[in-house]
Structure formats: structure tokens, C-alpha cells
Amino acid sequence: MPKKTLLHRGDTVRVIAGRDKGKSGKILAVENGRVTVDRVAIIKRHTRANPSKNVRGGILERESSIDISNVMIICSGCSKPTRIGRKVLADGTRARICRRCGTNLDQ
Ligand SMILES: [Zn+2]
Known part of the structure; x- marks a missing residue:
């Protein structure tokens, strides 16, 4: 598994x-x-x-x-190690985000 x-x-x-x-x-x-x-x-x-x-x-x-x-x-935004959050963007696609600063990690 x-x-x-x-x-x-x-x-x-x-x-x-x-x-x-x-x-x-x-x-x-x-x-x-x-x-x-x-x-x-x-x-x-x-x-x-x-x-x-x-x-x-x-x-x-x-x-x-x-x-x-x-x-x-x-994270590419705050350049710190972070946990990963998930977010559905306005266009319906899913992205991984930084739990510290909210930067989209999939851009
Ligand atoms: Zn960040």
C-alpha cells in the first residue's frame, strides 16, 4: 500500500x-x-x-x-521549511500552498 x-x-x-x-x-x-x-x-x-x-x-x-x-x-515565497496545505483555485485546479505564507507551491 x-x-x-x-x-x-x-x-x-x-x-x-x-x-x-x-x-x-x-x-x-x-x-x-x-x-x-x-x-x-x-x-x-x-x-x-x-x-x-x-x-x-x-x-x-x-x-x-x-x-x-x-x-x-x-517554500519559494518565504524560503522556510513548511507543511503543505491544499487549496482549490478559482479556475478549479488544485494547488499546494505554504501553510506559513500561503504561497502557491505549484507555480
Ligand atoms: Zn511560505
Whole structure:
């Protein structure tokens, strides 16, 4: 059962808990209650070379996913981490808004 979230790929978020607390970056992927954030939660993967798949061996650095509850979206209006509210606009479309200042986060 996938978890519900109002976060999308491309959102800028701040990490508010865990090992990378205080870092911020763009969401690269959202999957089942976890997000992958650009240059956050870097892990080293020790990879064995596989010539048939053209994979070079060695230690690769890549992002790992972190729990969605450990990040908050950064508002483009007040540039603070905020919770997300929902609003139906005058033309009937739904938008995500900043709970602090009311800025439309989907513009
Ligand atoms: Zn705001």
C-alpha cells in the first residue's frame, strides 16, 4: 500500500531529521514513503566489475533514499521549511500552498 504524500519530484526540500539533518536539495525520486534527494544521504557502493554489462568496479557514490517524514518542502515565497496545505483555485485546479505564507507551491 503506497503511502500518500504531497511531495513531488523536483521539489526542493530540507532534511529535518537523521544523519543529513540540515541539508537541502531537489527531490530526484519519490517512492513508497521514501524520497531520494540530490546530494543527500550519499552512500558508497562497493561494486564488482562486470565486463558483459560494461560496469566498472570500484567504490561508487550515490544517493540513498530517506524517509519522507524526515524532509520538509522549502517554500519559494518565504524560503522556510513548511507543511503543505491544499487549496482549490478559482479556475478549479488544485494547488499546494505554504501553510506559513500561503504561497502557491505549484507555480
Ligand atoms: Zn511560505
